[in-house]
Amino acid sequence: MKESWKIETQAIQGGYSPEATQPRILPIIQSTTFKYDSAEHVAKLFDLDAADHMYSRISNPTTAGFEGKIALMEGGVAALATSAGQAASTLAILNICRSGQHVVAASTLYGGTYSLFANTLPKMGIEVTFIDPNASAEQIKAAFRAETRALFAETIGNPGLNILDFEKFAAVAKAKQVPLIIDNTFATPFLCRPLEHGANIVVHSATKYIDGHATSVGGVIVDGGNFDWSNGRFPELTEPDPSYHGLRYVEKFGPLAYIVKARVQLMRDLGTCPAPMNSFLFNLGLETLPLRMERHSENALKLARFLAQHPKVSWVNYPGLENHPSYQLAKRYLPKGCSGVLTFGIKGGVESGAKFMENCRLVALVVHVGDARSCTLHPASTTHRQLTEQQQSASGVTPDLIRISVGIEHIDDIIADVDQALLNS
The missing domain is CATH 3.40.640.10 (Type I PLP-dependent aspartate aminotransferase-like (Major domain))
Structure with missing residues (x-):
């Protein structure tokens, strides 16, 4: 049953x-x-x-x-x-x-x-x-x-x-x-x-x-x-x-x-x-997983569309965007949403990326993704720093890449925080 x-x-x-x-x-x-x-x-x-x-x-x-x-x-x-x-x-x-x-x-x-x-x-x-x-x-x-x-x-x-x-x-x-x-x-x-x-x-x-x-x-x-x-x-x-x-x-x-x-x-x-x-907490997390994944995906798509129009952003990478190379595969295999993680390139490279993360107030700088709370990271200098430049490139990591794990807060608050952090970077 x-x-x-x-x-x-x-x-x-x-x-x-x-x-x-x-x-x-x-x-x-x-x-x-x-x-x-x-x-x-x-x-x-x-x-x-x-x-x-x-x-x-x-x-x-x-x-x-x-x-x-x-x-x-x-x-x-x-x-x-x-x-x-x-x-x-x-x-x-x-x-x-x-x-x-x-x-x-x-x-x-x-x-x-x-x-x-x-x-x-x-x-x-x-x-x-x-x-x-x-x-x-x-x-x-x-x-x-x-x-x-x-x-x-x-x-x-x-x-x-x-x-x-x-x-x-x-x-x-x-x-x-x-x-x-x-x-x-x-x-x-x-x-x-x-x-x-x-x-x-x-x-x-x-x-x-x-x-x-x-x-x-x-x-x-x-x-x-x-x-x-x-x-x-x-x-x-x-x-x-x-x-x-x-x-x-x-x-x-x-x-x-x-x-x-x-x-x-x-x-x-x-x-x-x-x-x-921990098993108890994982089981508890599964109870709300469908609700959270809907919100994560919805928020991430809205933030990706906002970033795509931002003057301080050079590119945006999110499979839910129509111009993404994997968009057709996403429609086929992830019809309910593309999850809550997106990446973008910030104009000014590594220096501007560091300022952006430090300027965020709601979006926290943490080594994590998949949290109900929004968070951000610079993979080249953190999660992928042990890899060579060639290995980073093969993994899809570039020096200007910023990763945001979009949480389930109200999207207006997420966008406002990202906007002010970009403008002050």
């Missing part, structure tokens, strides 16, 4: 179904461990023959409620919450890649993800080739190797704000027999559901729009349950796991194989679990 609910209803009622006399609201189960009546029950937990909670590093009732809701909203079979969005991206890759293997990724990624792929994964022996998401399917295929195990991209590039051509990327992934992993942080499942467009795995930084109020750091992986892991390229999921007495994940768990392995193997060993309190 819940699968047929509209996403607005899923956001409120999904993931947790209280019985009579139980709390109506998903409770915070702030406990590391759980009590059992028999040694046999515990043995079944450790053999993965029972699905109950055994330890909060691996699963927790509050976290399970959040996981169930986000999986429902994305249209997946199950989800795994993590301690950060970076942990979600890392585990999503490590779950199917080992030393000597390879990933193909769009170059227009969040700076932290780009650094993870360019610097940290190679230290583990996993190489990543970055490709222009606007490249042809044949050009993208040319980046693949025999040892390639995944294709990774973002629904809305951060901070380039390019919209992914899902049809092209899904076709490439299918032809190469690897999963398409999509970071859906900026779009959220309310604006776009990647699994409906050919993706196999979805990751989020729950820190952003899912939380929505800048209170908690976390992430989540959603498994679409729609990839054939038995195609001969993923022995991790089909061959015996010696840490579970030779268990074979695909054989035992079918469409849940990927997400179960991520939980009981990687989360068990790496311990990147969220605190129950």
Whole structure:
């Protein structure tokens, strides 16, 4: 029944179904461990023959409620919450890649993800080739190797704000027999559901729009349950796991194989679990996600149109504008709105950009996006500063670029603040 609910209803009622006399609201189960009546029950937990909670590093009732809701909203079979969005991206890759293997990724990624792929994964022996998401399917295929195990991209590039051509990327992934992993942080499942467009795995930084109020750091992986892991390229999921007495994940768990392995193997060993309190806040954030994303998108479009006419602005980048290169893709994949982040070029470059951010009064200078409150940042000197100029350019970052995460305040107040800050810069 819940699968047929509209996403607005899923956001409120999904993931947790209280019985009579139980709390109506998903409770915070702030406990590391759980009590059992028999040694046999515990043995079944450790053999993965029972699905109950055994330890909060691996699963927790509050976290399970959040996981169930986000999986429902994305249209997946199950989800795994993590301690950060970076942990979600890392585990999503490590779950199917080992030393000597390879990933193909769009170059227009969040700076932290780009650094993870360019610097940290190679230290583990996993190489990543970055490709222009606007490249042809044949050009993208040319980046693949025999040892390639995944294709990774973002629904809305951060901070380039390019919209992914899902049809092209899904076709490439299918032809190469690897999963398409999509970071859906900026779009959220309310604006776009990647699994409906050919993706196999979805990751989020729950820190952003899912939380929505800048209170908690976390992430989540959603498994679409729609990839054939038995195609001969993923022995991790089909061959015996010696840490579970030779268990074979695909054989035992079918469409849940990927997400179960991520939980009981990687989360068990790496311990990147969220605190129950954070899971509670993420679940609470999901309840208002549809309402907030409508307002974020509406406000961002109005601010983008204002900036496009401003004398102190040289260019504006927002997928909802008719002249944006991704406008047609946005109409196709994000018909309800293009989220709340926009970028623009300020005349005067870096110096004027610094003055603009310092002159804002309502729009705060913070290292964050996806908050109910409007905020701004200069990516070249902050989130992407570890990248070379060439890497920044490939990510869509230029020296004059200002990013604004448009909040849900009244648009007149946002525009007035941005206007005075520009005029005084």
